[in-house]
Amino acid sequence: MSAVLEIQGLRKTYRSRRGVRRALDGFDMAVEAGQVHGFLGPNGSGKTTTLRTLLGLIKADGGRMSLLGRAVPQALPEVAGQVGAIVESPQFFGNFSARDTLSLLADAGGVPQSRVAEVLELVGLRDRAGERVKTYSLGLKQRLAVGSALLKNPRLLILDEPANGLDPGGIREMRTLMRTLAGSGMTVLLSSHILGEIQLICDSVTIISAGRRVAAGTVADVLARHATSAVRVRVESVADLTSSAGALREIGARVSVEPDHLVVGGIAQPGAITRTLAARGIYVSELAPVAVDLESVFLELTGTTPVEGEHRQVDQSTATPAVHGGWGQ
Amino acid sequence: MSLFRAETRRLAKRRFIRLFALGTLLVLAAIVTGMFLSHHQPSPALLARAQVEADQGYEIALRQAARETANCRAAQGTAAARDYPPCDQIYQPARADFRAGWNLPPAFDFRAEFGFLVTTLAALLAVMAYVIGATCVGAEWSSGGMMNLLLWRPRRLEVLGTKLAALLAGLAAFTVVVSALWTALFALTAQLRGTLAGMTAGAWQSVVLMELRGLVLVLVAGAIGFGLASLGRHTATALGAAIGAIIVLQFGLANVLSMAKAPYVEAYLAPVWVQAWLDKSAVATDWESCDYSSTQGCAATTITLTWPMAGGVLAVVTLLVVGAAMWTMCSRDIT
Incomplete structure (x- = not known):
């Protein structure tokens, strides 16, 4: 597969009277053709700056970018017709209808007006296309934003938080739409905070933290890289948890005691747990591997796991050593 | 061309622009009606x-x-x-x-009175053009429309230049039509309730030339409003600048210069330059001076501001504001 979007060593620094802030610090990313690629990161990690830079709205301080095999921003005017994008919250003139909004964009982009009706149908706005946008809910505006990005029938679709404001049915429709579009050969780059959705929709992900890439690859690979051998152990009586933990530590296990179970790591064979506890007259009622999901991997990699009693501040995320690669690697 | 068509369509669809243009037309209609009703043909x-x-x-x-x-x-x-x-x-x-x-109630003397009415029309249309110019790009910036458009057309100068061209084309068309109607209605008023006496071919040519200078004034006002709103990326920037210019640079400056007994105070005030542009000349006086003659006594010295001088000032201001807007469009990040 060929990469339709490649970024290498992207840097962007904001300077103000308050000081210097590195929004992007050598960020890398690659998205293969035909994939739905998730782009994850905590607030202020550099996601939107990356997308804006890629789309020519912000000038980078360094690094290389390409879209559809062409270096950008130099070739952006040539490839823009094949890249549909929404960045951050959708914003439209409140007094224009959805049909007017798309029709004006179609005119500006040289897209046939017949495409407007197709897109309105596709995003489910056909029956409300004549109403003023200011009467729309956030979810309807989001549909319109996606519609505006789809108007060009792009080869690459870049969506920043497309499920924001959608109801559960809308989120499911959006998920189906993404898969359908990817199935038709369109590449989709999806920035989102809804990690469950990303895990369901995306073939691959890139995780960004403090302006650097901290993980990248297929969803399965990223999960596998951060899977643990830990198991969850429940015993018949909660009163036996403390003595069970002691017994397991004696055989070299790492044990954390939770209110109604133990999490045990550092044991090659889970059978050793049952044998050790049975020898003490304690019987195991549940022995299950601790599953890892994208959310836990995200929280671990970005250092944004909530800590009881602490209030994490924006930008207070882990500047983990960057995962190198990208640009065809 | 498709971008130009889209921008002219967008301009025509904006409700604020429609209402503001309609409001201006109502004010103009009120002036025409008032002039018609207050003049009578001596029957x-x-x-x-x-x-x-x-x-x-x-x-x-x-x-x-x-x-x-x-x-x-x-x-x-x-x-x-x-x-x-x-x-x-x-x-x-x-x-x-x-x-x-x-x-007898007054009769409308077209030749004597229409010049002032052309100035009135140009001034009203210039105010309208300034506000429409400002909102046409300011609302685009503040609503995110500009960013959306740049995702489609990632050529910043072309986008801003096309928006300006669409605005100026719209204002020019509007001004030409309204000026023609204005002239026709007052010619009719003169016909029915006054006189067209003295309107020779030369007099009509003078009227047309004055209206053309009015058209230029309207386009300059639109371009400056557009440029200022684009610089601040908000309509309020242009409106704030206009209020600031009126209060600080006109009333304030006029007071300070008068107190300092500066010569030719009028030459520092924008309305005098506008008058010079429309009326072909305006006079600024040094009230402290004394040009003595045995027959006339003491007479204050004056300088005459001509329409080419005023045109030069308008061109420089327009180029500075629009040039700065274009430069910032190219150099600033869009966040």
Whole structure:
């Protein structure tokens, strides 16, 4: 597969009277053709700056970018017709209808007006296309934003938080739409905070933290890289948890005691747990591997796991050593 | 071309722009109506009525003069005599002092009055153009429309330049149509309620040239409003700049310069330059100076601001503002 979007060593620094802030610090990313690629990161990690830079709205301080095999921003005017994008919250003139909004964009982009009706149908706005946008809910505006990005029938679709404001049915429709579009050969780059959705929709992900890439690859690979051998152990009586933990530590296990179970790591064979506890007259009622999901991997990699009693501040995320690669690697 | 078409469509669809243009048209219509209603052609009936009023006035004045003379004579030899002048010097009205023409409503003299009306039209349309120019790009910036458009057309100068071109084309079309209607309606007013006397081919040419200068003023105002709103990326920037310019650079500056007894204070004020542009010249006076002559005494010295000078100033200001807007469009991040 060929990469339709490649970024290498992207840097962007904001300077103000308050000081210097590195929004992007050598960020890398690659998205293969035909994939739905998730782009994850905590607030202020550099996601939107990356997308804006890629789309020519912000000038980078360094690094290389390409879209559809062409270096950008130099070739952006040539490839823009094949890249549909929404960045951050959708914003439209409140007094224009959805049909007017798309029709004006179609005119500006040289897209046939017949495409407007197709897109309105596709995003489910056909029956409300004549109403003023200011009467729309956030979810309807989001549909319109996606519609505006789809108007060009792009080869690459870049969506920043497309499920924001959608109801559960809308989120499911959006998920189906993404898969359908990817199935038709369109590449989709999806920035989102809804990690469950990303895990369901995306073939691959890139995780960004403090302006650097901290993980990248297929969803399965990223999960596998951060899977643990830990198991969850429940015993018949909660009163036996403390003595069970002691017994397991004696055989070299790492044990954390939770209110109604133990999490045990550092044991090659889970059978050793049952044998050790049975020898003490304690019987195991549940022995299950601790599953890892994208959310836990995200929280671990970005250092944004909530800590009881602490209030994490924006930008207070882990500047983990960057995962190198990208640009065809 | 498709971008230009989209921008002209967008301009025509904006509700604020429609309402503001409509409001301006209503104000202009009110002026036309007021001028029409306040002027009258001297018809035989009006002339007869005016003559009757003049005759009545003459009769009343005659009676008052006779009464006053009688009172004066009766007072002779008493203390009240000092309240009167010599009785033979009391004013005696003459019929010539009571002309029927004074009692006629005014007639509209196109040649004498239309120049001021062209200035009025240009000033109103320039204000409208400034606000529309500002909102046309300011609302795009503040609503995110500009960013959306740049995702489609990632050529910043082309996008901003096309928006400006669409604005100027729209303003030019509007101004030309309204100016033509304005001229036609006042020509009709003169025909029905005044006179078109003296409107030779040269006089009509002068009217057209003045209206063309008015058109340029409207386009300059639109471009400056557009440029300022684009610089601040918000309509309020242009409106704030206009208020600031009026308060600080006009009232404030005029007061300071007057207190400092600076020469030719008017030359620092924008309205005088606008007047110079539209009327072909305007005069600024140094009220502290004395150009003495044995026949005229002390006369203040003056300088004449001509329309080419005013045109140069308008061009420089427009180029600076629009140039700065284009430069920032290219150099600043869009966040």
